[in-house]
Amino acid sequence: MRDGFLVVDAHAHLELEDRTGFAGRSARKTAEEQIRQMDEYGTDAACVIAHAWRGWQLPQYVHEHDAIAAAIARYPRRLFGACWADPGLGAPMVAEVERALDVLGYRAVKLHPVYAGFVFDAPVVDPIVEVAASRGVPVIAHLDLRWPGCEPWRMVSLAERWPQVSFVMAHMGRDIRALFDSSFVHAAADVPNVFLEGSSTSTDAYGTFGASVEILGSERVLYASDAGPYHHPSINMLKLDLLDLPRKDKADVFGLNELRLLGLRPEDVEPTEDKGRGAYRTVFGERTYPVPATALQRRPAKEKTHA
Amino acid sequence: MRDGCLVADGYVHIFPRETLRGGRVLHHPAGRLVEQMDLHGVDLSLVIARPEGVGVFDDVVRAHDDVAEATTAHPDWLAGAAWVAPRHGERGREELARRLASGAFEAVVLHPEQEQFNLDDTELDAAIAIAQAHGAPVVAHTSLATRGAEPWRLVRLARRFPSVSFVLSHLGGDGGMLQSLEAAKIAGRAPNILVDGSETVTDPFATYLGPALLLGPERVVFASGEPVHQLALGLLKMDLLEFEDDWRRLILGGNLLRILGRGDAPTAGPATLATATGE
Numbered sequence: 001m002r003d004g005f006l007v008v009d010a011h012a013h014l015e016l017e018d019r020t021g022f023a024g025r026s027a028r029k030t031a032e033e034q035i036r037q038m039d040e041y042g043t044d045a046a047c048v049i050a051h052a053w054r055g056w057q058l059p060q061y062v063h064e065h066d067a068i069a070a071a072i073a074r075y076p077r078r079l080f081g082a083c084w085a086d087p088g089l090g091a092p093m094v095a096e097v098e099r100a101l102d103v104l105g106y107r108a109v110k111l112h113p114v115y116a117g118f119v120f121d122a123p124v125v126d127p128i129v130e131v132a133a134s135r136g137v138p139v140i141a142h143l144d145l146r147w148p149g150c151e152p153w154r155m156v157s158l159a160e161r162w163p164q165v166s167f168v169m170a171h172m173g174r175d176i177r178a179l180f181d182s183s184f185v186h187a188a189a190d191v192p193n194v195f196l197e198g199s200s201t202s203t204d205a206y207g208t209f210g211a212s213v214e215i216l217g218s219e220r221v222l223y224a225s226d227a228g229p230y231h232h233p234s235i236n237m238l239k240l241d242l243l244d245l246p247r248k249d250k251a252d253v254f255g256l257n258e259l260r261l262l263g264l265r266p267e268d269v270e271p272t273e274d275k276g277r278g279a280y281r282t283v284f285g286e287r288t289y290p291v292p293a294t295a296l297q298r299r300p301a302k303e304k305t306h307a
Numbered sequence: 308m309r310d311g312c313l314v315a316d317g318y319v320h321i322f323p324r325e326t327l328r329g330g331r332v333l334h335h336p337a338g339r340l341v342e343q344m345d346l347h348g349v350d351l352s353l354v355i356a357r358p359e360g361v362g363v364f365d366d367v368v369r370a371h372d373d374v375a376e377a378t379t380a381h382p383d384w385l386a387g388a389a390w391v392a393p394r395h396g397e398r399g400r401e402e403l404a405r406r407l408a409s410g411a412f413e414a415v416v417l418h419p420e421q422e423q424f425n426l427d428d429t430e431l432d433a434a435i436a437i438a439q440a441h442g443a444p445v446v447a448h449t450s451l452a453t454r455g456a457e458p459w460r461l462v463r464l465a466r467r468f469p470s471v472s473f474v475l476s477h478l479g480g481d482g483g484m485l486q487s488l489e490a491a492k493i494a495g496r497a498p499n500i501l502v503d504g505s506e507t508v509t510d511p512f513a514t515y516l517g518p519a520l521l522l523g524p525e526r527v528v529f530a531s532g533e534p535v536h537q538l539a540l541g542l543l544k545m546d547l548l549e550f551e552d553d554w555r556r557l558i559l560g561g562n563l564l565r566i567l568g569r570g571d572a573p574t575a576g577p578a579t580l581a582t583a584t585g586e
Contacts, residue, residue, distance in 0.1 A: 225509070
């Protein structure tokens with residue numbers, strides 16, 4: 001918990017095998033490492049999204065779903081799962097999504113049109129969305145302005161076609177300029193079943209959480225980190241700490257919205273120790289960053305040495 | 308100072324009055340910036356002049372007046388970067404030369420997105436020659452999404468002026484480009500290009516440590532993008548990373564002070580295993 005708020009990360013990853021990701025960095029992260037980091041930073045629960053890679057075929061999805069389900073099952077009140085689907089793999093993929101939701105206990109479906117190479121609002125997606133609709137689970141998607149077929153506004157058209165399904169736009173559309181001017185937030189504004197999550201966004205606290213809450217209301221905006229091997233959960237937490245949003249709005253964004261989407265209640269989650277506002281573990285130990293509540297507490301004047 | 312290191316922020320904006328867009332603080336005055344710096348232990352900020360209008364020369368002069376007033380009022384806290392763009396022609400270059408000669412400005416900024424030029428246009432050469440004559444570094448706003456502002460264009464410009472230090476700001480302004488270290492790799496093609504980590508996504512390694520391992524710690528500059536991008540978030544990124552002390556000193560402030568001519572040229576030892584690890 002942080003500052004009295006339950007924190008539920010709407011976008012996290014585990015990587016259980018030795019794969020190389022961005023720039024030669026190891027992508028490996030176990031459930032135990034994830035839990036340790038969640039404990040350190042006050043994340044009470046996380047939606048762990050199974051992760052496929054380019055060109056995967058059905059057996060690889062089956063293996064990934066089994067492995068992630070087994071890993072998160074060790075932490076049933078901390079980790080909840082989203083399975084991953086490639087609509088281009090047809091009926092066998094639909095059946096695998098049904099298995100993941102019905103047998104393995106996943107609570108959401110992730111689509112990644114950049115990796116899987118499909119047009120996000122094309123009819124090929126409908127059978128997967130139909131499964132999500134029938135189970136009442138949300139559909140999360142990584143969209144990207146620079147990939148034809150994956151542009152964020154396509155989520156709006158798909159969501160209008162499936163008004164009974166909740167859609168989560170990962171990374172708020174993943175464009176730094178669009179985050180600044182809230183372009184994709186405005187695109188989603190009139191479609192109430194589109195939610196935006198703020199993982200993997202720039203250091204623009206207001207663009208990430210302030211403007212989106214003003215435009216959409218607090219119930220359609222989600223805290224998320226993309227915590228896996230690369231992104232650090234504390235940065236988006238500090239963004240929320242820096243903003244003076246009403247406490248009800250912060251409670252929604254920090255965790256309650258994601259719980260609602262996953263069909264969970266606060267009591268389904270095992271809370272962590274409350275870390276307070278602005279306090280983070282760093283390589284220098286625990287450090288408190290000035291947030292609006294303490295911003296008037298000036299430090300003693302310092303001696304200038306470089307002039 | 309923070310943890311024994313001088314901190315110099317390589318990319319901030321000011322404006323004479325606080326400007327809000329919706330609930331966002333789009334600009335804040337110099338006094339407010341200095342308060343933020345003091346609160347966070349930042350010793351010096353490079354204030355990027357930014358005219359309000361697009362292509363309006365009078366706005367360039369007004370922005371320079373504002374920054375000059377701020378750097379004159381807070382000389383120990385603020386350094387200025389003067390704006391120049393090919394569309395303003397000879398009078399733009401005269402304005403640049405005048406500002407650099409005044410002592411109120413110590414750097415030059417190129418903003419191809421706002422001023423609609425290509426970073427590798429030879430039309431820029433006369434302005435860069437002025438920077439060179441004054442020993443001023445050139446800070447370039449880069450953005451993968453904007454034609455003309457792509458990071459690779461800066462390589463061609465930097466190669467034409469090997470004695471000038473260039474800063475590739477925002478590491479390409481794109482999350483994927485940052486995380487794949489592609490912007491840093493592009494900067495590696497010209498030894499006189501440094502990178503700054505302002506306005507970037509939530510991956511601390513790819514913002515600072517990865518580029519430092521690739522380019523050397525002498526070529527990475529801490530920067531925030533205040534006030535749209537918060538200083539605290541940039542500092543938290545640095546605080547999450549394991550660095551050797553000399554690397555941290557260079558990145559947090561030493562490198563910017565060096566290219567501004569405000570300090571000695573610090574050096575760093577080679578990467579160690581401890582330095583090369585990190586999340």
